[in-house]
Amino acid sequence: MNINIIIILLASTLIAPINRVYKHYQNIANLHEENPTYSSPVDLIFLGKRPILNQGPYELAGYRHRDCSGSIAIVRLYRNSEGSHILKSKIQGININHGVIFNGKVYDDFPQLIFTYEQIKIKFQSLIGLDVTPLTATAFAEKGSCNIAASLAGFYQNEKI
């Protein structure tokens, strides 16, 4: 029998299904609820968190700067840009600065292309068994001139949040 046919039959009808069944039981064993963590740099005071919608995964969290007059509200984004406009409608004002923190950088709008690229990269890394942290972006609304968003971006980058 041709070697290619042996590979095809073995891989697609035997090894692949067995691997999925094994992965399924491994996932059940490792199942745990993942809640977002709201750790922050030492110069920020955590003000609390609450759901921002009646239903859905989105939570609003707030921080105030210890030494400078400024505060920030954040919403963690998971799938895509769907939750990135919540803060723009909830928190409006002349001195409010809106944006999105992702991969240690601050963007004016949700970076769809870069986020998708990173999502594909992370899925591939997890497929080949590498330890990866789930991808999150953070929408923010900042008041004051303390540049809290940039400080949070650096912190998230270092802590791999």
Place this chain on the structure above:
Amino acid sequence: MSSISNKSIFYIFPIVAWASAVNALLPSLLNTLSKPFSNAVSHGFGHNYVLWLSLILSAKVLLNTNLSHKSKVYLPYLSLLSIFLILPSATTSWLICSMACVFWFLSFRETSDKCKFEKASILILLAISIREPVCQLLLSLFSNEILRFDAWASGSILDIIYGNTVIQNNLIHKNGGHSLLILTGCSALSNISWALLLWMSLTLYIHSTLKTCDYWRVVGVIFTVLVINCSRLALMALEEDYYRVLHQQGGSMLIETITLVLTAFWVKWR
């Protein structure tokens, strides 16, 4: 790759394509099987009922046809795809299934009507397998634009019914009422993809081919689903009571059923 006369080797195409589909279905199927059986049935064993129906139609067409002669078998490519199939990811499996279908389709030697049933079966399987990766990619790359369009269309309907509607990105505000944030799960794109899959599967099952004159029916399907989905979202933005009814499982199942029944009207039955 020389011409191959041993017909049994042609079974390698359906084996790779269907094994990929089964491997793509397995993760969600296993998840639902760990729940009570009635629960698993009501959730379509982790998959949409349209997907099961399309798979049955594709298999039925394939089982009623004799596999035709092929000019190429692409064995090294198929074995490479099979190796990638070991990676335990549903999306990867669907992509491999699509590629196997493409190789299967390219392998035909004859262009006669003899292989039209086999081609119809491949096209249904290709449509099933390409749907999920394409939807995922679109909803990641263009989520802003897609959800904004949904909000604009639903907001426009709400404006006709009620007036005083403000649309802000993917948010619909009813002045003096509540706001509705349109999330990925509520987008019309997913419903359109299921409706198109249903339409294509039924059309290929009945006629074994898609004609150019059928494509206006595709426009009809898209328009029907858009109207139903946007009307649902507009009603959900109108009153919280409507939101609760239409967002619960019973309400969303009713809307889904109406969508699929109306989609079936766009199929040319004779």
